[in-house]
Amino acid sequence: MNVSRETKERLEIYLELLRKWSPKINLVSQDSLKDAGNRHFGDSLQVASLCPKDAKSWVDLGSGGGFPGAVVAIALGDRDIDITLIESDQRKATFLRTVSRETKTPFAVIAERIENVPPMKSDVISARALAPLEELLGFAEQHLAPTGVAFFMKGESWRAEVDAAQKKWRFACEAHTSVTHPDAAILEIGGLSRV
Numbered sequence: 001m002n003v004s005r006e007t008k009e010r011l012e013i014y015l016e017l018l019r020k021w022s023p024k025i026n027l028v029s030q031d032s033l034k035d036a037g038n039r040h041f042g043d044s045l046q047v048a049s050l051c052p053k054d055a056k057s058w059v060d061l062g063s064g065g066g067f068p069g070a071v072v073a074i075a076l077g078d079r080d081i082d083i084t085l086i087e088s089d090q091r092k093a094t095f096l097r098t099v100s101r102e103t104k105t106p107f108a109v110i111a112e113r114i115e116n117v118p119p120m121k122s123d124v125i126s127a128r129a130l131a132p133l134e135e136l137l138g139f140a141e142q143h144l145a146p147t148g149v150a151f152f153m154k155g156e157s158w159r160a161e162v163d164a165a166q167k168k169w170r171f172a173c174e175a176h177t178s179v180t181h182p183d184a185a186i187l188e189i190g191g192l193s194r195v
């Protein structure tokens with residue numbers, strides 16, 4: 001995704017905050033911090049680029065250090081879209097609010113368990129490294145608008161996860177090959193119902 005100079009500047013501020021806070025509250029692994037531009041920011045920007053033109057709301061689940069949700073909020077800063085990050089760990093939620101303030105990027109942070117948040121009816125939901133697909137689809141059922149789309153970032157086991165999930169759920173699924181790893185995929189999921 002090509003980003004503006006303003007977006008680049010905001011992402012640089014975010015990276016500095018990540019470097020400062022991560023060793024204290026374990027936002028991302030120390031190893032991945034060395035290649036954060038690709039492993040976290042590039043990985044998240046590719047999801048932002050998939051945002052449907054008419055989407056007005058986006059909810060990121062289990063955001064941790066803000067991936068992909070906070071990067072999406074920065075990248076889509078010029079769009080009329082409400083972005084919410086749900087993260088139950090209070091220290092991580094405080095970090096995320098700091099990112100919002102310091103990068104001057106408006107997004108909401110809900111410091112609660114996903115299961116306890118009233119249905120968000122969001123046009124888009126996303127998650128990375130949160131749970132098996134079968135479980136993520138339960139969160140999608142709770143928080144996605146009927147015509148909404150979910151983006152779940154998955155590693156090389158994504159095909160097996162899709163097969164397992166199909167035992168409990170019906171859904172349309174398009175797999176976008178990840179730019180960060182040829183065996184990883186972003187699963188674009190819609191039309192969800194229970195079997």
Ligand SMILES: C[S@@+](CC[C@H](N)C(=O)[O-])C[C@H]1O[C@@H](n2cnc3c(N)ncnc32)[C@H](O)[C@@H]1O
Binds near residue numbers: 089
């Ligand atoms: C492995 S981390 C991934 C964080 C981030 N999405 C990433 O890819 O870097 C999972 C995060 O989800 C949060 N989490 C796990 N279960 C949750 C739940 N039920 N409700 C809210 N947050 C949850 C954890 O606190 C943790 O920060």
